[in-house]
Each structure stands twice: as structure tokens, then as C-alpha cells.
Amino acid sequence: MAYSYRISGLTVACDFPLAGAVATEPAVTPDVRVRLADVPQTLEGGAALGPNWDMFGEDFLLRAPRLARFLIRGGREIVIALEDGATARDASAYVLGTAFGILLHQRGALVLHGAAVARGGEAIAICGHSGAGKSTLAAALCRRGWALVTDDLCALSPGDDGRPVIRPDGRQLKLWQEAVEALDLGEQRGEAVLARFEKYFVAPAEVATEATPLRAIYVLRESRPPLTDGIEPLPLPDAMHMLDREAYRPGLRLKMGVRPELVAQSAGMLAHVRMFELTRPRDLARLPETVEALLAHWELAAA
Amino acid sequence: MHHNDKIIGAPVGEDDLVMLSVETGCYFSTNVVGRRLWELLETPRTIPDLRQAVCAEFDIDEATCEADIVDFVRELMGNGLIQSVEA
Incomplete structure (x- = not known):
């Protein structure tokens, strides 16, 4: 089941409830998908922008130590791999903050x-x-x-x-x-x-x-x-x-x-x-x- | 003289212009006449070229115009925003 939100004008469908976000009616085709799946440790061929950030083309990889790795793709998708012991609830603040900020930058806002x-x-x-x-x-x-x-x-x-x-x-x-x-x-x-x-x-x-x-x-x-x-x-x-x-x-x-x-x-x-x-x-x-x-x-x- | 390559200029509304010196990270701004001079300096120009163009477009006498242009150019050069080129 997907949880639906509207963030900065974009319809968002997420695999888990985002703490602090206000739920909305689901969109037929959401602008942004947020899902839990495997994410690599580094981006092959990517440029390291900082100790915990890699960028390659339209992909951006963000590593939050002991929490999760976030792959933010083309302003359309955020894929999250939780580290051992971390919960999706813990990752919510990162999704709504840094990850969504990067996604909006990718869309040129x-x-x-x-x-x-x-x-x-x-x-x-x-x-x-x-x-x-x-x-x-x-x-x-x-x-x-x-x-x-x-x-x-x-x-x-x-x-x-x-x-x-x-x-x-x-x-x-x-x-x-x-x-x-x-x-x-x-x-x-x-x-x-x-x-x-x-x-x-x-x-x-x-x-x-x-x-x-x-x-x-x-x-x-x-x-x-x-x-x-x-x-x-x-x-x-x-x-x-x-x-x-x-x-x-x-x-x-x-x-x-x-x-x-x-x-x-x-x-x-x-x-x-x-x-x-x-x-x-x-x-x-x-x-x-x-x-x-x-x-x-x-x-x-x-x- | 003409623009330095390491300068980014961008218009603000109808009249103003901001310039960023990429090397120093400093921003500068100027009004409508400065914006016109900046546009003219996309290709190399002399002071008399600039004076002629500005006097034709704005209501200003030649002596004041040239004095203002010299001040403006000195300011831009002092901040590394334009450079002189061989004639």
C-alpha cells in the first residue's frame, strides 16, 4: 500500500508513512515515487561531491551513516536502503529534508x-x-x-x-x-x-x-x-x-x-x-x- | 576593453544588472546605463565608442557622459570585471 502526499506542488507516493507530512488523496500517476529497495554503496563512475554524496548524471547518492542510503533519481524517484537497525520512520526526516531538497534541485527549482x-x-x-x-x-x-x-x-x-x-x-x-x-x-x-x-x-x-x-x-x-x-x-x-x-x-x-x-x-x-x-x-x-x-x-x- | 571571461552578468527586471566575479565570489550591481554599457562591452570597445552609444540613447551631455563612463570603467577594472585588450 502506498501513502500519498503533496510536497512543493508534487504528488508523492511512498511505501511507508512519512512522519510529519500531511496525507492527501492518492494521485493516479504520482510525480515522485519513494520506495524501499537496495541501493549501491557508491555510484559507479560517479563524482564524489563530498564525503557522503556521489553524483552521476541524473542520479544522486546520499549516505546517512547508520541510517540509510538514498538514491535520488532524475527528480522523480527516491530509493532508500535502510542500514541495520534503522527504521523507515527514522528515515522520514531525511526524505522530507535533504533528499527532497536534492530532488527539487534536480527539477531546477x-x-x-x-x-x-x-x-x-x-x-x-x-x-x-x-x-x-x-x-x-x-x-x-x-x-x-x-x-x-x-x-x-x-x-x-x-x-x-x-x-x-x-x-x-x-x-x-x-x-x-x-x-x-x-x-x-x-x-x-x-x-x-x-x-x-x-x-x-x-x-x-x-x-x-x-x-x-x-x-x-x-x-x-x-x-x-x-x-x-x-x-x-x-x-x-x-x-x-x-x-x-x-x-x-x-x-x-x-x-x-x-x-x-x-x-x-x-x-x-x-x-x-x-x-x-x-x-x-x-x-x-x-x-x-x-x-x-x-x-x-x-x-x-x-x- | 571588454568583459572578463570569469564574470557572469544577469539582468534584474527591466533596468538593473547584477554581475558575479566567479574568482572572488563577489556580486556587483548597476543601473540601466551601466547595464547598457555592459551589453556594449560584450565586444571590445573604446571609451569614445561607449560615449557615442550612450549619448545617442540617453539624455545626457557628452562631457558628463564621458566622465561617468570613465568612472564606471575604472570601477569595473578595479574589480576585475573587464580588461583592456590590444587595439
Whole structure:
């Protein structure tokens, strides 16, 4: 039996349930198949891109030590060979994260590592390094009536009018327990992301279902002296640099892509999307201030 | 002078241009006139060539135009984005 999902606009059929993904109706011909089968240790004739990555033509092999080997093929298929003692449940996070990120790169999407939320038919993306507070800020905006679009994988593709659109990554928010408590989301809290891990899946109140045009990207930064709180537009060269940095697995994107094409892709996107640096305190008690500043900024930009 | 081979340029919307120096990883940007100059520099050009082309297309007097072009070219050369070639 296959489990069905919709991730970044793609219909997915998987041999096992993907923890943290929201199940959907099965598609007649899914865009992506995820299955358990044997996978070689290395790719014959392939180039080693890193200690745990090989690439050969349209095939990409990812080795997660003591967990599994993932063969990601032509943007259409993820084949998984579990290592001894590992379970498919353990592999879910990798499938939804790195493996799907690579698959989207194979399909030529510009993939940002970020959460995105929408209101009034337009979305904003929130980027920043791991642990920067992307999901927490997205959850706080969802509390204020915004719809969740993505928690983690923010794949951009050109919409009908040329503006980039993002499609839901089909998953729940991942929040640390302290953020669940600060946002009073206890009732929506689900199971733990990983066993013995104080991070939980949280169902947002409202989830976007359609492709949503992206209006702006905010890159999170902690305000420590001498940095002060505020939202500043990024000049073009800085925005280009930031897109390279905030891409999902940026090193892989640069190695898998052709540089002039990647530059053209980022530049094409910045014709439509504005990019800002959002400097704010990380203290959860001061999260409401950040939310107010962001909402005011959004209203001002819309005026 | 003309483009350095190790530079990637890409248009942003109708007016702007970003350039990446592959060697240093640094990005640069310029406005509509700079973008036009960049396009012209796909083939080797002299300063007078550039001035003539820009004055024909934009509303600017020749003296200001040449001074601005010299500044722009100096900036590009300083960052290794263009190079001079033998005439």
C-alpha cells in the first residue's frame, strides 16, 4: 500500500508513512515515487561531491551513516536502503529534508531553506540558519491569522505572470517545546520529530493549498551589539549573496547547478521579490514585538 | 576593453544588472546605463565608442557622459570585471 502526499506542488507516493507530512488523496500517476529497495554503496563512475554524496548524471547518492542510503533519481524517484537497525520512520526526516531538497534541485527549482506564510493571496518567506527561529516566527504569524505555506522547504517556481510562486511543502511545523508553550499551541502539538527530542510536530490552524506568489523574503538575524533591531532592505549584490547562502543545502545547489544559470535564476527572482534583513532579539518573551514590527512592515509595503 | 571571461552578468527586471566575479565570489550591481554599457562591452570597445552609444540613447551631455563612463570603467577594472585588450 502506498501513502500519498503533496510536497512543493508534487504528488508523492511512498511505501511507508512519512512522519510529519500531511496525507492527501492518492494521485493516479504520482510525480515522485519513494520506495524501499537496495541501493549501491557508491555510484559507479560517479563524482564524489563530498564525503557522503556521489553524483552521476541524473542520479544522486546520499549516505546517512547508520541510517540509510538514498538514491535520488532524475527528480522523480527516491530509493532508500535502510542500514541495520534503522527504521523507515527514522528515515522520514531525511526524505522530507535533504533528499527532497536534492530532488527539487534536480527539477531546477530555486529552493530556499525557510518557512513561508501567506495572507491575502501573497506570501512571505522567513529564512535564516538552523535554529534561527524561522518556524517559531511562522507559528506566531499563524496565530495571527496567516496561513502556513512551508515549514522548511521553500521551492520557488515561475508563476503565470512571471512572479515566483511557492507551493506548500505539505508538512507540519516543527517547534521546540519552549516555543509551543510560549505560543500556547499545546493542543495542536503532535508527536516528537525524533525520539527523545524536545522538538514536536505542530499542526497549524490554516494551511495554504494553492501556489502563492512570493512578495518578500526576510532573513533573520539576532540583534546583538552593535546590531540593533529593525528591518532593512538588502541591496541587490547582498540579496544575490544571501540567496546563495539561504538556498537549501547551498553547497549542493552550487555543485549540482551550472553557475550562469543559477545567477540568472536568482536575478530573475529578485526582479519580483524584495529581500530584507530582519534583526530582532531571539528572546521568546519578545517575539510579539517582532511580530508587530513585521506586520507593520508588511502593511507599509502594501500601501 | 571588454568583459572578463570569469564574470557572469544577469539582468534584474527591466533596468538593473547584477554581475558575479566567479574568482572572488563577489556580486556587483548597476543601473540601466551601466547595464547598457555592459551589453556594449560584450565586444571590445573604446571609451569614445561607449560615449557615442550612450549619448545617442540617453539624455545626457557628452562631457558628463564621458566622465561617468570613465568612472564606471575604472570601477569595473578595479574589480576585475573587464580588461583592456590590444587595439
